[in-house]
Amino acid sequence: MTAITRRRALGQTVALSLLSVLGPGCTHPSKPSANPFTLGVASGDPLPDGVVLWTRLAPDPLNGGGMPNAAVPVRWEVAADDGMRQIVRKGEAEARPDSAHAVHVEVGGLEPARWYWYRFDALGHASAIGRTRTAPPAGAPLDRLRLALACCQNYQHGYFTAYRHMAAEELDLVLHVGDYIYEGGIKADAPRQHNSDTVSTLAAYRNRYALYKLDPDLQAAHAAFPWAAVPDDHEVFDDYAGGDAAADAPGAARRRAAAYQAYYEHLPFRAASRPRGARMRLHRTLRYGDLAAIHLLDTRQFRTAPPCGKGWSPRCPADSEPAATMLGAEQERWLYKRFAAAGRWTVLAQQVPILQRRRPRDGADQYNDDKWDGYRAARGRLFDAARQHGLDGLIALSGDVHNNWAGTLKADFDDPKSAALGAEFVATSISSNGDGADSTKGQRSIVEANPHIAFYNGQRGYLRCEIGRDAWRTDFRVVPYVSKPGAPVATRASLVVERASRRLTVT
Ligand code: FE
Ligand code: CA
Secondary structure, three states: OHHHHHHHHHHHHHHHHHHHOOOEEEEEOOOHHOOOHHHHHHHEEEOOEEEEEEEOOOOEEEHHHHOOOEEEEEEEEEOOOOOOOOOEEEEEEEEEEHHHHHEEEHHHHHHOOOOOEEEEOOOOOOOOEEEEEOOOOOOOOOOEEEEEEOOOHHHHOOOOHHHHHHOOOOOEEEEEEEOOOOOOOOOOOOOOOOOOOOOOOOHHHHHHHHHOOOOHHHHHHHOOOOOEEEEOOOOOOOOOOOOOOHOOOHHHHHHHHHHHHHHHHHOOOOHOOOOOOEEEEOEEEEOOOEEEEEEEEOOOOOOOOOOOOOOOOEOOOHHHHHOOHHHHHHHHHHHHHHHHOOOOEEEOOOOOOOOOOEEEEEOEEEEEEEOOOHHHHHHHHHHHHHHHHHOEOOOOEEOOOOEEEEEEEOOOOOOOOEEEEEEEEOOOOOOOOEEEOOOOOHHHHHHHOOOOOEEEEEEEEEEEEEEOOEEEEEOOOOOOOOOOOOOOOOOEEEEEEEHHHHHOEEE
16 A cells, blocks of 8 residues: 555544544534644654654634544654664654644654654544654764744734745754734734634633644744744743742632643653643753753742832842742752762753843843843852853853844852853744844943943844854844745844853854
8 A cells, every 4th residue: 555545544533433422413513524634743842762742623713623522633753864764763652732733752762863754644644744853873973063042023013934934944953932923912003813802811822833834834843843942931822930828829820820831732742741730830941962961940820929019110129039930949949959060061041031131221220020130049050050060051042032142141240240151042023023122222332331241133943053062153034024924034242251261252
């Protein structure tokens, strides 16, 4: 039997068995024939011997998915070639209604540091073919790692053109540090519009994810590389702080549970991250040989209320309050313990900028209290731990602020002679805040007031990182517009960190 005939035969069997599940009284007899693979495929969280494969069956994606209230078998295959001829692993998973018919397959038994291709098959349809890559052997010498960093994809603010360009890069892994969706309502004059008012129920979050995941550029970037993701605030709601008592009020807790469930359902997470009520285990480490330990951090779920309020304000004594935390006590202990088993590079992939951004305004300096600047005691603990472990090669990869920044992490940002601890690269948005501009007067004043800041840019795009044993290069890839499709991509700047000296330079 040829692959196509076999697949068709298999599809008919599944469709027939589904009809028997539904029974003769089924009110949606036409649904099983519609293509359920509207939201694409994805893979993520690579290990040396495996990876997570993801898809979701949704023939009517914007209206709850359009699937019957029954479990449906989904066949999956992993091949060593892009034509899916040399199948190396295959199996069957169950797409269940309580997970919006999403499928998370944790494939094992693969070889390290190599490309694989994968595909799903259900209800008489085959999915698109995705490509993924396993991690290198744990601890083994590794000379090179290529990453991309992305965040902040507000659908209403523009097209995801940057992802189309990212899909054409050569990358081992894509990191996403949040604002995968935005929860807000419909903005009338937007280039593209949201599909509902502000989302707060599970059904509404699911439809919002479906809207985003229908985007062909986003689907292309998922199909091209494995991803590892952590959410920021908008996956739940704006300026979400899960460690604030207000976030545990009954209505807020229900909303958090719905938000985490929908996030889990739409990204390639391992079962260890499956939400339990209003909690989701997100912090984890990906290791790439002896070269890099990538710690994905969660600065939203456990953060206490911002001690000095929200937004830009003068420094207030409460930001040095030790009880104020970004990561929570458990995650802090977990992270600092992991500093002991570092690779040559220790990567903190997380949401909000760590470096200080002092903004001179009317004779008084201001700081953004939603970022690590508003949690100075917590930042001090992080830096102390890095110093105690003598970490060379400390790199923070951040997002959230919708523009590009690069700078040196300093033990004391107010003292220019203070030791360099590492470097930070802040990724701009994929589309949030619209077209943007290379620079504005206000942003230039921040760069001038902060000698540790080496680069600023306010256009849309993503970061491309080429990591070697002694040097880390970050290319700021930008597109000139997102208000219409088809923008070209260019490298606005390249910055290099020398591991031994911790020096950051614009090349
Ligand atoms: Fe954002
Ligand atoms: Ca954000």
